[in-house]
Amino acid sequence: SQQGEEDPQALSIQEGENATMNCSYKTSINNLQWYRQNSGRGLVHLILIRSNEREKHSGRLRVTLDTSKKSSSLLITASRAADTASYFCASHTGGGNKLTFGTGTQLKVEL
Amino acid sequence: GAGVSQSPRYKVAKRGQDVALRCDPISGHVSLFWYQQALGQGPEFLTYFQNEAQLDKSGLPSDRFFAERPEGSVSTLKIQRTQQEDSAVYLCASSLGAQGRDGYTFGSGTRLTVV
Numbered sequence: 001s002q003q004g005e006e007d008p009q010a011l012s013i014q015e016g017e018n019a020t021m022n023c024s025y026k027t028s029i030n031n032l033q034w035y036r037q038n039s040g041r042g043l044v045h046l047i048l049i050r051s052n053e054r055e056k057h058s059g060r061l062r063v064t065l066d067t068s069k070k071s072s073s074l075l076i077t078a079s080r081a082a083d084t085a086s087y088f089c090a091s092h093t094g095g096g097n098k099l100t101f102g103t104g105t106q107l108k109v110e111l
Numbered sequence: 112g113a114g115v116s117q118s119p120r121y122k123v124a125k126r127g128q129d130v131a132l133r134c135d136p137i138s139g140h141v142s143l144f145w146y147q148q149a150l151g152q153g154p155e156f157l158t159y160f161q162n163e164a165q166l167d168k169s170g171l172p173s174d175r176f177f178a179e180r181p182e183g184s185v186s187t188l189k190i191q192r193t194q195q196e197d198s199a200v201y202l203c204a205s206s207l208g209a210q211g212r213d214g215y216t217f218g219s220g221t222r223l224t225v226v
Binding site: 009031035040041042043044045046048060088090092097098099100102103105 | 115117135142143146152153154155156159161166167170175204208209212213214216217218219220
């Protein structure tokens with residue numbers, strides 16, 4: 001079963017614009033992670049935010065976490081055509097060892 | 112190795128055939144995970160190993176699915192008597208620490224098509 005749902009399902013923007021993707025999850029988490037997947041490839045870990053953190057930055061990426069609303073957002077600033085991919089949020093819950101993924105957002109960055 | 116390696120990259124199997132998918136994790140990584148990803152969906156957890164011990168196999172969809180990691184490094188996911196609904200990308204991931212809470216490194220996956 002999917003733990004999270006992502007919104008929007010698909011997003012198309014122009015190069016240079018910012019892209020924002022949202023993730024909602026159902027149960028309490030230990031941490032939340034974001035991954036990118038290029039077509040036909042494996043997932044690449046982008047950033048991890050722990051449950052006691054509210055915001056984290058990595059290069060052009062900014063992640064926020066609101067545990068009261070059980071939601072997270074991923075912002076990609078100054079997007080590039082190479083950012084075109086699917087983006088997934090994933091969470092660790094309770095004492096479990098598995099990462100539970102959301103449904104993903106397909107981002108297309110056009111020149 | 113430098114990354115997680117999976118083979119074969121693509122596999123076409125006739126319905127009823129047995130298949131074996133291989134995963135070579137990053138050397139020294141304790142945790143190894145298998146995920147199944149259907150087209151247009153997020154990955155779904157199948158099973159987890161800590162070294163050679165299979166600590167969680169709650170995601171395996173049926174007793175036709177079997178995974179092993181006998182020496183705590185290479186892992187094999189075996190699917191017996193494949194069915195069309197088994198068609199998916201099978202992803203392997205490894206993590207340095209136990210439980211993989213600090214981010215995984217994924218392989219490129221094996222795309223299985225059952226015809």
